[in-house]
Amino acid sequence: MFIGPIFSREAVVAPRRPRHFIVRTIYGISLLVLICTAWLLLTNTQDIQNVGDMARFGSIMFQILAPLQLALLMFLAAIQAASNIAIEKDKETLILLLMSRMTNSELVLGKLFSSLLYIAALLLTSLPIFMLIVLFGGTSFTQVGWTFAVTALTALAAGSLGAIVALWREKTFQTLALVAMAIVFWIGTAEALALSGITIGGYSGLQIAEAANPFRAVIHASHPTVTSTWLAKVIPFLSIASGMSILLSAVAIWKVRRWNPSRDVRVGQKSSDDDVKVDMYTGKLVDEAGQAGAADTGKKAVRDSEKFRTGHVDARQRDANTATRTVWDNPVLWREVRTWAYGKKILFIRGVFWVLAACVLFALYSMVSSGEAFKVVADAGTSIPMTVKPLMPFMLLSLVMVNALAVTSITNERDGRSLDLLRVTDISPKEFLFGKLFGVLAISADMILLPILLAGYLWFHGLVTTENLVFMTLGFLTLQVFVVMLGIHCGMSYDSSRQGIGASLGTVFFLSLGVVTTILMMISFTGNVEGQLAPFLAFLIGGAIGLFVTLGYNMPSKAIAIASGLLPLAMFYSFTGAVLKSYLAVLIVIVLAYGFTTFAMMLPRLNEWLVSTGRARATGDG
Structure with missing residues (x-):
């Protein structure tokens, strides 16, 4: 074919x-x-x-x-x-x-x-x-x-x-x-x-x-x-x-x-590999012209074997010409924050994210300067304000990127075969977990703060009250901690990196797009959101079962089961509460539901290395 x-x-x-x-x-x-x-x-x-x-x-x-x-x-x-x-x-x-x-x-x-x-x-x-x-x-x-x-x-x-x-x-x-x-x-x-x-x-x-x-x-x-x-x-x-x-x-x-x-793979490669050979006595690379003296060099190397032995790399000593770097008490966190653990190209990722933030800011500025934003908010009722349309996708993008960073921080360690090395060191499971958690939050700080700053721009122009800005900030930070822990949890639970990445990003996608669709259905078919929980029970129960299968993979527990049942209900109530303008109740539900789920995924891993190392690679990475 x-x-x-x-x-x-x-x-x-x-x-x-x-x-x-x-x-x-x-x-x-x-x-x-x-x-x-x-x-x-x-x-x-x-x-x-x-x-x-x-x-x-x-x-x-x-x-x-x-x-x-x-x-x-x-x-x-x-x-x-x-x-x-x-x-x-x-x-x-x-x-x-x-x-x-x-x-x-x-x-x-x-x-x-x-x-x-x-x-x-x-x-x-x-x-x-x-x-x-x-x-x-x-x-x-x-x-x-x-x-x-x-x-x-x-x-x-x-x-x-x-x-x-x-x-x-x-x-x-x-x-x-x-x-x-x-x-x-x-x-x-x-x-x-x-x-x-x-x-x-x-x-x-x-x-x-x-x-x-x-x-x-x-x-x-x-x-x-x-x-x-x-x-x-x-x-x-x-x-x-x-x-x-x-x-x-x-x-x-x-x-x-x-x-x-x-x-990195090409380092040390030469364009004329066919003309280069290795001397059997010294181990040095010699070309065709240098082969004539290779025999004499080899004989001399044999006679002076003791001299070569003393020059072995294990016997070499030299003074360090650069100052050593002080490693923190948590070496995992130090590596995440103080080294290029994710490559220097992450600066390019940040730059693109800043460009997108500038585009969203320009869209909000255009709405504010034209007066369209004020008119829509004043007459919105149960409709979605115009200013939310560019801001909400940007917030969702922030959640997806932070979650992707968290799950790949684990899958890269496993695919690079370094998780087994970490497990035989004196690094405790608690140090590893918190090192990854706070390390991801530190690396993605601008991805977390930029959406909040854009919401602050709306507050500055009077489109968002101070109370609602605080509620939104606390709820958004709670979701950010949740998606980081979700990525770490899925990365450590699944043998296959592809499955771990898919489960982590799929969960974020389900909790956002799925519930938005249900709210759209309620408004389309009924015109209101009060008293419509009963028709959605089957859909919410199915979502809870799917979450339990995803989050409880290789590590089912009662806490995970309870959290899986709470999350669909919490998202359902959050969207309906936002439409009905019960913002404080929405914040409480989000903090409690997602906070409980975060701890349900975190606590079992604090004292034990509950990580899948993916030793079954020979069977495929399906």
């Missing part, structure tokens, strides 16, 4: 893994439960009297699930492709692939499409369920087709982005952070063009945004008028997504052997 043996092997092996069937089953059941929950919401408050009511339900349900699936598969495709290649680098197996007879295209496309196999399986699993929604009315098979075309090409573009960044960068955290920021920058730039009102090449900013933003494209594709607007509203995005995928893959194929192996 033109894709190569990597994809061929994955296509044969993947269907034999239990994970392949478990993931498909869970995803299909989740979509069905979501539809049933929406139906209960509708029938609980309204009477279904005619076919038009059912058609209205089908149309709204389809337009909710389509963007939800797009966001989920876009996230999974980018993370899966990026982590699949980054872990090969961490385990130093990518260089073996580079030494094989595979061409650049077979290597790059093989890793890309093997990473997207599960994404394709999820997309095909959801296809019959979306077809069932058509039976309610209000939706056509044409909408389903265009929606799935937009989703598939978006996942391909996101996967291509994740693959090229992973081949370019060395550290796993650098890869995950850059991929997350690139996606946010992609969507944010499109929305900025839509709001700017500028014209480029005869096309308005809104037209460019509709052609570049996948969420705008999927909204148009899921609308009933797509049968007449597909040429102007959907085809431009499909063309851009296809071109983006081809361009990114082409650059990756061109650069893969220039970027890899890294400079």
Whole structure:
């Protein structure tokens, strides 16, 4: 096959893994439960009297699930492709692939499409369920087709982005952070063009945004008028997504052997290795011209063996010409804070994050200077204020990046085979845990503080009260500590680095996007959020079970079980409380629920090395 043996092997092996069937089953059941929950919401408050009511339900349900699936598969495709290649680098197996007879295209496309196999399986699993929604009315098979075309090409573009960044960068955290920021920058730039009102090449900013933003494209594709607007509203995005995928893959194929192996691996290599040999007596490198005297040198070395023995490296002594660095009482924390534990390129990650923060600040400044922010807040009611729209995604990005830093701080140690060394030293589990916890918080300080400073900008202009600013700051800091501990917990619990990264980031994604979707469903079908807990019980119970399986992997406990049940309820109450403006109650619930979960993951690891070292590498990293 033109894709190569990597994809061929994955296509044969993947269907034999239990994970392949478990993931498909869970995803299909989740979509069905979501539809049933929406139906209960509708029938609980309204009477279904005619076919038009059912058609209205089908149309709204389809337009909710389509963007939800797009966001989920876009996230999974980018993370899966990026982590699949980054872990090969961490385990130093990518260089073996580079030494094989595979061409650049077979290597790059093989890793890309093997990473997207599960994404394709999820997309095909959801296809019959979306077809069932058509039976309610209000939706056509044409909408389903265009929606799935937009989703598939978006996942391909996101996967291509994740693959090229992973081949370019060395550290796993650098890869995950850059991929997350690139996606946010992609969507944010499109929305900025839509709001700017500028014209480029005869096309308005809104037209460019509709052609570049996948969420705008999927909204148009899921609308009933797509049968007449597909040429102007959907085809431009499909063309851009296809071109983006081809361009990114082409650059990756061109650069893969220039970027890899890294400079660290190439240290000491010479361009004329064929002309260099090793003298058997002295162990020194000699070229062809120096071989004539090699025999005499060797005989002399044998006669003066005692002299060579005294010159051995173990017998050498010299005075240090530089001052030694004082290590703190906690050497793990010292390494995290005082050395380049995550590489010097983390400065580049910080720089990009500061650029995104500046873009968000400019968006907020534009809203404040135009007076739009004040008007929206004054008349918002239960609506989302305009100023929240650029700030909330930035806060979510901050949580994702800090969580990625935490989980990769553990997986990199294991893939580098240094966890076993740490366990035989006199470093206690408590020192290791707190060293990693506070080290990640220190490294990501600007990622944590910048969203708070942006909220302070809103407070300065009177858009946020002092009380609400304090509540938001305390709640946000609580979530930051939680995602750090979650990353450390998942990194230490899973044998496979890919599974640990996926479980950690997936939990953050579920707790944010999943509950936002439920709130959107409540507002869409009922118009209010009071007394709607009962229809969501099945969805919340399913989420609690999923959290327990994820967090309790290799270390189930009663505390983890209680925390898994509390978190979905806490997020449900937090969003409903925020809509109802019960901000103090929301803060109390967030601090108690997430604080308890943080301690539930932390306490068992304080006195015992509860870490999976992943010794079963020979069986694969699936």
